[in-house]
Amino acid sequence: MKTPPPFALHLRPATPDDDAFLFTLYASTREQQLAAWGWTPAQGEPFLRMQYQAQARHYAAKHPPEGHAIIERDGAAVGRQWLVRTPAELLLVDVALLPSQRGAGLGTHLLNAMQAEAARARVPMRLHVTRDNPALRLYTRHGFTPVPGSDPASPYLELQWWAPEGDSGTGVR
Template structure:
């Protein structure tokens, strides 16, 4: 992990585009239309995150010195918010996301705070989160495409990690 710098923007766009590839393939747009849409959406997300969240929690995930993903955490005295975690397709499904999520849970358990996140209902990562004990926040809007999840270490867990 290392802090994100302005020079990482090209990689971050590529990463963002990779998270939307399956969705866009279904729309039948040509590559130029996809590029315009993706750039617009990426810039909107970047502005939104920058307006809401401190940059200190924004990190690139590297393997052997090469960027393979990003993680954005907001740590407060009350909770840890997982704003975003994404990996390139070539690094999904190999346990890296699990290791990252376990590290977040262990840190939150030591700090005695819950972890909160939002995920789209059709995101394959939803299985990862539920497997690691994340539960829907009561009162979540069933019509929303997003599901708000939370996790709290069991009483007496001092950060040894989820089973």
């Protein structure tokens, strides 16, 4: 039996009151990119706000809100997860953690839970990730593979995961 993680994670529905946190989280995912461009925070903020709002509108228009959740650790917001559940698949639209929470096993814990859910439902799990995203290593370690026919010129990889034969999602991998 696996030892439980040394933290208490809770998912709760995202609400409009979470907008400031979600912007901060989004901006944290773009810090390296802005630094590479040599932009100061003052230069980057208008760009980040525009990009954040475009992403928020796109996700809201394309995906049902039921799967949009705030990840809380010990009662504090530390990330977000947007998981779309259909009879045919689980689609991980987005998962992000604050920089202070990365590398502590939270992503693995969340991914294990999503994979167990997909295994119980007997559906694949699918996601898109940029080719330079450090999370790509996490996904490949957890058995995600490129979807055949993916465009090699695209900056995004479409990945999928199927539960191994006989895995009904009753145990954590």
